[in-house]
Amino acid sequence: MNLSVQLGSLQMQNPVTVASGTFGYGVEYAQLLDLNRLGAVTVKGIRLNPVRGNPTPRTVEVTSGMLNAIGLQGPGVDGFIEKYWPFLRSLNVPTIINIWGTSVEEYAEVARRFDAVEGVGALELNVSCPNIKEGGAQFGTDVNLLRQVVSACRQATRLPLITKLSPNVPNIASFARAAAEAGSDALSVTNSVPAMAIDSETRRPRLANVTGGLTGPCIKPIALKLVWEAARAVRIPIVGMGGIQTATDAIEFLVAGATAVAVGTANFYEPQTAFQVLAGLQEYMERHRMTDVRELTGSLRAGP
């Protein structure tokens, strides 16, 4: 049975990775999980300099999901390379580094810095974080800015580029095409959905940032449609994500057009989820007499 997939030149032994921001820098889960069984480790977003992040409360649980407004707290490129890279480098599976900036130039500079680091698997361009004042979402919701970011990063590195598209656009197909035309090797679809929660008793927002990003099983139907639309618009592979907590969820994303999948919020409540997804996927393929996971990609049949 073949489970391996490719995102540009990035080889994954299986199609299951984790979503940026839900897995730290990998090392935090090393006591609980054998990270070498993942398709890839995807780490939390890194910009050039360290970032303090937003005030608390930063997360709130909602029905079948949660909101977060962490604000991309992180150690910056140098801090990441010093503190986390030696461990990630020691793994047998590739690392996908999620990067962001507050300007096109910063995105390109971060990409250039990682281009010089031996052993990086791929860069995921975070153009869709809803929780920071500058940068993040604006690059993912303006198709011209998106094109500029991707092409600046393309010129800065030969590493595979995965552009993480925002769900908050009227027509994801045009954003998918813009990213592909600008040189992106793959797409991640999707990021958290802008949302908010209010405490009716106090009439205050539940997040210090007032608004945040909705994730978890409640966004799965939204994410599935976005993957399906993006997959019909481009030929580059898609990493599907949004509320995956079982193998069935993951298979739906593959059928909608994803080549790989990422487990996100489920890591917070069940760190074993990625492995459960992988086991369930293999069981499904046996049951459906499939020998290659790529048979599932985009295999949606017509009609209900």
Added chain:
Amino acid sequence: MIERTVQILANERVADQYFRLVLRAPEIAPLVQPGQFAHVRILRLKEALLRRPFSIFQVEGDTFSILYKQVGKGTEVLAQMAPGETLSAIAPLGKGFAVPPPGGETPLLVAGGYGMAAMYLLAKRSPQKGIVFVGGRRQVDILCADDFRELGWEVRIATEDGSLGSKGLVTQPLRAELERTTAGRRLYACGPTPMLRAVGLLAEEFRVPAELSMDEHMCCGVGVCLACVIRVKSGDGWEYQRTCTEGPVFDARQIVWEGQP
């Protein structure tokens, strides 16, 4: 830190809205240090997905227990669970209290309500017996005084309505004791944030070292999500540190109170 399916051995109402949950967890129990917590997934909860963090109360053989208050969706469902049912636990987690060495400091424990449970193991493992100061709103909020007395500890109680012990806040009898003597003493506290802040201020005023178990809204419990951060002094300024990983117990002098509730 390990993740295991743990079986409920007992889940009984102690008083009012308070329950004592005993879990069979032979691999987790021997690892527990005072002040650490368990991150518990209540599988029966379907629309509320996240784990709930609980301080570990007692450890006996291959079991550990938790003292919890029924306050929301999670604990409501938990309170209905029966012996024989299972939960998923990731434990033990976090950096707990530093047990004083033999002949070292005498611990003064300061607890708000069921925060007292988080300090039981510290009292049990401390070579020096000390005093527990516990405060609550009413008599019913004072939960495990007898458990500490059985360890040979003195318990001083304060309730806001005066229904048990002295009337007022727990910091009043604590202040009286610190005014008597501070030599060779160390404060440990667990409770609501305003109480922790008051204990931190007393520690500063009387120049006594203090370890505070901070309570911040938690999500993953293992250090990846960065939800449970508090401001901690760093160089000339401050940085956010994780309550679940660098804490929950912090040196009182390191905490930046601005921005805390």
